[in-house]
Amino acid sequence: MKHILSSASVIILISLMPLIVSAQADTTAKAKTDTTIKAPVDSVKATVDTAAAEKPKVDSVSIASTPMNCYKQYVDYFTELGARPVTDGMQLVVIAFKSKDNTSCFMGRVEVAGGKIKSPVFIQTEGGTYKSFSELGKKLDPDFVAAVGDGLWAITNGMSVVFQTTEQEYGRLFFYKFLNKNKGMNKEAPSPADLLK
Numbered sequence: 001m002k003h004i005l006s007s008a009s010v011i012i013l014i015s016l017m018p019l020i021v022s023a024q025a026d027t028t029a030k031a032k033t034d035t036t037i038k039a040p041v042d043s044v045k046a047t048v049d050t051a052a053a054e055k056p057k058v059d060s061v062s063i064a065s066t067p068m069n070c071y072k073q074y075v076d077y078f079t080e081l082g083a084r085p086v087t088d089g090m091q092l093v094v095i096a097f098k099s100k101d102n103t104s105c106f107m108g109r110v111e112v113a114g115g116k117i118k119s120p121v122f123i124q125t126e127g128g129t130y131k132s133f134s135e136l137g138k139k140l141d142p143d144f145v146a147a148v149g150d151g152l153w154a155i156t157n158g159m160s161v162v163f164q165t166t167e168q169e170y171g172r173l174f175f176y177k178f179l180n181k182n183k184g185m186n187k188e189a190p191s192p193a194d195l196l197k
Contacts, residue, residue, distance in 0.1 A: 070105035071096040074174045075159070083158025083178045088112050094174040095123060099167075110173060116153040117160055117173065139166045 074096050095108040109130060111118040122130035133139065144164040145152060152161055160173035189195065 069103050070094075071098040071103040071172070074105065075172070078158050078174060078179060081180045081182060083175065083180055086112050086115065086155050086158065086175045086178050088114065091175055092177055093121075094176055095121065095171060096174065097165075097169045097171045099169045108173070112155070115155060116150075117155060118153070121173065140164070141166050141168075 074094060089112060090109055091112050093108050093110055094105055096103065096105045107124040108122050109124070110121045120132040120134065122132055123136060124130050140152075141164045148161065148163075152163060154161055155173075155175065158175045158178045163171050165171065
């Protein structure tokens with residue numbers, strides 16, 4: 001009987017792989033245009049009045065404190081640098097959500113015990129207080145949780161496993177305090193007063 005249940009859970013996990021992999025795809029990226037091809041310009045006729053050139057209008061509502069695709073940036077950064085093992089206790093995190101149309105990232109915290117995430121996950125408000133996912137109306141998709149099982153709470157390379165909400169958003173926790181320093185960068189020298197003490 002255990003063999004049948006084990007086989008069924010493997011089949012469910014395999015069937016969810018395309019869903020998990022598609023959550024990693026960057027659906028918010030714009031198509032790049034070839035900037036190496038330039039139209040010929042007649043330098044005698046072409047004069048541009050820079051004062052009269054219209055500047056793009058900025059929509060103050062669309063400007064957020066996080067980059068357009070913070071989810072992908074965090075995944076790339078953690079993948080490139082790696083992270084130290086996350087210690088037990090209450091840990092600060094960046095919580096990244098990705099839907100088909102956009103991404104959003106929030107500050108938060110979560111309890112870690114035995115190297116695994118413990119529910120609930122808290123999101124920080126602008127006022128500095130923390131509210132749980134459920135208080136904010138976010139819920140993990142129960143079918144997704146059942147299919148992934150205990151693996152959902154694992155932390156690898158400073159990141160949680162990808163999770164899915166009932167609103168069909170994908171998310172991930174990033175334990176930014178455990179991110180490795182970029183060892184390839186040049187070390188900045190301290191001030192002479194600090195160095196020559």
